[in-house]
Every structure is written in structure tokens, then in C-alpha cells.
Amino acid sequence: VTVSLDAITNNGNYNNLMDIKVDVIDLGVGQMAFDVYNNNSFASSLAEIYFDGDGTLLGLSSVVNGPGTMFSGGKATPKNLPAGNTINPSFETTAGFFASAKSPAPKNGINPGESIRLIFDLKTGKTCADVITDLGTGDLRIGIHVIALPDGSSEAVITPEPTTIALLGLGAITLLKRRRIA
Secondary structure, eight states, X not given: OEEEOEEOXXXXXXXXXXXXXXXXEEEETTEEEEEEXXXXXXXXXXXXXXXXXXXSEEEEEEEEEOTTOOEEESOOSSSSOTTGGGSSSOOOOOTTOEEEEOSSHHHHSBOTTOEEEEEEEEOTTOOHHHHHHHHHHXXXXXXXXXXXXXXXOOEEEEOOOHHHHHHHHHHHHHHHHHHHHO
């Protein structure tokens, strides 16, 4: 399932132009991957990635850096998504569920055309479908701090409202069921 993220801030001229995507991938053996892409057509750097919700995820297992990126898991500054307290419900980062670019963030962050993979262990008995369901209900949210925009601003983006994700998740679950039948 591929999810687009939407801006929750309006700090500059780029909040409505963001093209940031996350692929949610079932790795089997109790793990999920979140591939994060910066598809922006303008200068920008994804500096921190945050997760809110721990119903299905046990913990961040590893960070796989793509070319040009240098992230580490388990720490971020700030510790919560900027402006995450301005939405309802507030975005509250789950302890240890974040990754950030090593300094200097604009150079080591996810710049246009770049990506990273975050691998999470799932809680016992949880599946890819459970993760997609939690994304759909808003019980699991992903937030990203975007910095180094051309006008000097930064923005915060999150996974869209539950209705949008629920429709994506329903399609993915239907696809998984069809594969099992075939």
C-alpha cells in the first residue's frame, strides 16, 4: 500500500505542493517495512520521521539508508513532530518510534529523488493487514518534518485522515485475499 502525506502546517509557500510517499510493505517473519520517498520537484529534505501508535508495531528494528541519506533510528530532535499538537487528536510520537537524519540534516536527509527504508518488528500475532487497518483508523500515524524548502521554511506532514487510508487498506486486503484464493 502506498500512502501520500498531507501538510498540517502552513509556514511557507510549499505546504500544498508536497509529494511525499510511504510504501507499506509486508516482509513476512513478523516484520514490516516503511519505504519513505521524497518525490518533491523542489529543494527539500525530510529530516525526521515519527510514528504515533504502537498497537501493532513492537519497535524499530533497523534503518536502511538509500544513496545520499544518512539516518539513525531511535532518536530525533525535536522528539515530537513539529506542530503535532495543533491537530486533533494531537500527534504524540511513540517512544523510540522515530528516525532522524544525521547532522547536517539538509545534506543527509531524504532529498528529492531519495528514499530510506524503516524496518519495524510486529507485535506477536500482528500482521500487515493489522498495520494497514491501524493506518486506516488513525491508530497508527506517520509524521515527517520537511526542512530546507526554497523559501527557508519547514513543514510538517502526516498520513492522511482515516477515510482515505481505509479505502487504500480495503483495496490491499481484497488483493491479499485474492492472492490466497488463487
